[in-house]
Amino acid sequence: MLVLSLYLYFSFRSQMYNQTFKYTVLLMEGLKIAPQYNQLAFIFLLIAYIFITVFNIGILVQILADKSLHEPMHILFCHLPINDVMGANILLPRLLKDILTDPSERYITYVECVSQAFFNQFFSTAAHTILMISLSIRLSHCRSVIQNHYCDNASIFKLSCESVVINNVYGLTFTVVLLTSSMGSVFITYFRIAMICIKSKNKATNRKAIKTCSTHLSVYLIMLISGFIPIILHRFSEIPEGRKISAILFFVIPSSLNPIIYGLQAKEIRQKVFKYFTKNNSM
Template sequence: MDNITIAFKLSLDPFFIPAGARYPIFFFGLVIYLFCISCNMTLIGLIIMKRNLHKPMYFILFSLPLNDLIGITAMLPKVLSDILTDTSQVYYPLCVLQGFLLHMYGGGVLFILAAMAFDRYIAICFPLRYNSIMTPKVVVTVIAIVWGVDFVLILVLFSLQARLPWCRSKIMNVFCDNPSILKLTCSNTFLNNIIGLFNTALMQIISISVQVFSYVKILIACLVSRQNEARSKAINTCVAQLVIFFVFEIVGTFTILSHRFQNVSPDLQKIMGMLIFLVPPIMNPIVYGLNTQEIRSNLFRFHTKVFA
């Protein structure tokens, strides 16, 4: 029984933390986590409680802060716990679960943004038919496709990984992800790498194609529109979504590049790897709140009522 327990216990590669810096780093990370949780929960709460936000656009948007909460919660609490307790161990099933949720988060961002872009395309290019097209059934179908396709792609990726025997017990990162878990095996991972690249490419192609099509059509519609107020509102909404998309892509690119250069320190690589699960969940509710008039006005009225 002891041998089975040991076999299921993996060790993580911890940060190098100077003496006396452990508690400041922990509290700084805790503040970031609590700030992210409060911002995303506020956005979720507004969409649930405010009737004027019960629209297809905001029902689809609801998935974004929910996905952000999954991403940052799957990663940061474990890292902070290891920093505080000076431990760096994880059981194999929990390591796989963490990796699964983190990859679900990454794919979820791309698919949710594509769904939001499609919704804005219908709203701006077919305003008179919007309600007849984006019916509750269609909205539920879109949301189900977003989460369903994401889940299936990641499930296939991790199912292929489960068939491989592993001969190492060291995760060369501060959290578990598919590439790190694959390095535990001594078997041929060619198929896993191909499927991983295929999944990544498929997610990017679907998301970027839908968004490029939608925003090009929106741009054309805005250029020919004579209604300045409607055009301004449409542009503000689209700008918020584009900012969120580019932030995610830029942070993801830096994360990938940090692992391609040999002279980058291991601790910097780990920090860069964490940014994709930290920066978007912090920025998304702020960007959307500032650039979406209905959310901004509802939030202002809520704070006025609370602090009055």
């Protein structure tokens, strides 16, 4: 699926050069921050970017380097830091650059914009990403301003003066189906675990199950709430800055909390991390 997705993506990208667009260079609207707060916003996002990168990669390296952690549960943790680091790198480096750039000079090529939108949506569903991006790049565009602080699918099809009903219907339908199936599967899973815990008389096993499930549920709810807010605010054009900030928090908050909630909650990983820092402090 990954190979097919990349093949289709680069096929679309090569076709773009053969099409005539009114604008090949776009202007990124970016965040509307008062000049006196530019440096403060830059420092905050830079700290968040470093934190996300260092802690997620640190947990990933710790799991891969320590053979005692090569267990299914810990290997499963590897997906989360990889996803968090990739998500942060899709948004934050470009955003940091734009904060220090004059609003009239925040240029991005159309190809770069489509590439960012592609990778922004890639980690949802590969087939969905290909279809969403293809529905957007099929449209001619008559505008040259990305009314957002980064390129996503909605920002691309808003460049067009053609009807985007198909894009909106498909996007909303897929969102509803994805969220319904996700929430439904989580509810069924936790209901079955709860039934097993009620029937079980082993208190130690029940405590361990509750601890593990509460951790997973915390991360899931954080991601769900952080993802819901930008989707809802995208439908209210009168509060664009609120939508932009919520989208940034979607990338920053879960990625910052995941290594703490998931990584340090795992007893084996927590012991290895504390042992490492204790050893360095004693030297």
